[in-house]
Amino acid sequence: MSSTTYSRMPGPRSRDAPRFTGKRILWFLAEYEFCATAAGLSSAQTIQQITHYCDSKSERFIESLDEYYNDDWDAFKARFMEYYPSEEEKPYYKVSDLIKLVRKHRKLSSIEKFDNYIRDFTVIAKSLEERKALSQMDKYNYFWRGVKPVSFHDEIGSAMRHSKLWTDLTNPPLMDEAVQTIKLCLKRDLYRVVDDEEGITSSDDEAALVSTDTDSDSDSSDSESDKEPRRMKHKKHQSRSEVKQKKEEPTPKATEAKVQDLSEPMKSNIDNLAEKIGRLTIALSQLEADKAAQRAKRFTASSMRCFMCGEDGHSPQ
Structure with a gap:
């Protein structure tokens, strides 16, 4: 005779226990029914213990059903699924x-x-x-x-x-x-059939090419890596010297402008001095002319007096 062994129902709060929260009713009923069958529960026991695996809202709804107080699991399940239709298990697409x-x-x-x-x-x-x-x-x-x-x-x-x-x-x-x-x-890695000799020779040739390429690349990379710091250093030094030279040396336009600015005041000063000298020369010549005229006037006056005195027979004392 074969004996049937039953397992225990998982605890309602255990991690592996099915839990109904108002969604996925088909999954919940399938899991719960599997656990009840494995535990050897009768139809009445299966109905009475289902509320332990539901939330409070679903528990109150189940207890309001008339089928909950009967012993027919199939009738209870059909009535229970009427209020949670199976369409909710599949998304509705448009x-x-x-x-x-x-x-x-x-x-x-x-x-x-x-x-x-x-x-x-x-x-x-x-x-x-x-x-x-x-x-x-x-x-x-x-x-x-x-x-x-x-x-x-x-x-x-x-x-x-x-x-x-x-x-x-x-x-x-x-x-x-x-x-x-x-x-x-x-599918990029498509299969291609080749002969053994062709594959061997091609692989050898490819290995040789790869080795030569890697050697040349390594040499060139070493030489270039040695030269690169020198080039960068030279460029940095050259750029710094150029910037310094630009800062120290004034631009030609600026120097020309400064020379023009300095020459213009000198020319104006020379012109003013020449004008003053000319005016002074004219004033001196006018003064000399006035003095000569006064002397000539005095001389004529004195000569006239002498002439007058000689005619009257008076000798000058």
Whole structure:
């Protein structure tokens, strides 16, 4: 005879215990029912202990149900799920959500990025198809518009036309064909079959080339690294000397301006002095002329007196 072993129900506050807070009712019921079955609880015990694994608000609602006081677990579960519909388990998507995903800026430069895009696109598109809100042609159209950037989009389109995978150019390409082509183009490490001798010789040649290149690069880098500090030091010294020289030496325009400024006062002083000398000369000559005129006048007056005295017979005393 086979014996059945039962485990204990996890504690309501334990980390592994299922907990219902008004969301994800399908997950909670599945976890709780699994634990109750593993613990060997009867239908009545399963119903009575469910409130220990719910929050206070859900506990009060469960106790208000008539099925809570019966022993039928299936009836209680069906009644309980009427007030927490299963649609809450899946997000409700619209066509605008798909358009927003398609218009989002992206750069499909690796398979990982493309896988992220196709996963997000498939989730939204599948939800819309289940509600018959998205046709197959619209699905292909939205997917093809989401392949970005433009250069990569054109590359995939050219590859599909060349391989005859996209013949009807009036419609977007098929999604499956586009996915295969994109993954093939993003797979950079494609396998190439070579002969053993060719591979050996090519590997030897490549190793030799790599060694010579590394040697030459190391020599050149060493020499350049030795010369570089000298060049930088010389440039710094030269720039400092040039700046100092510019500061010390006045510009030609400034010196010329200063010479002109100094020469102009000297010329004005000389002109004033010459003018003063000329005026003084004129004044002296006028003074001499006045003195000579006065002497001549005195001489004529004295001579006239002498002449008058001689005529009257009087001798001058």
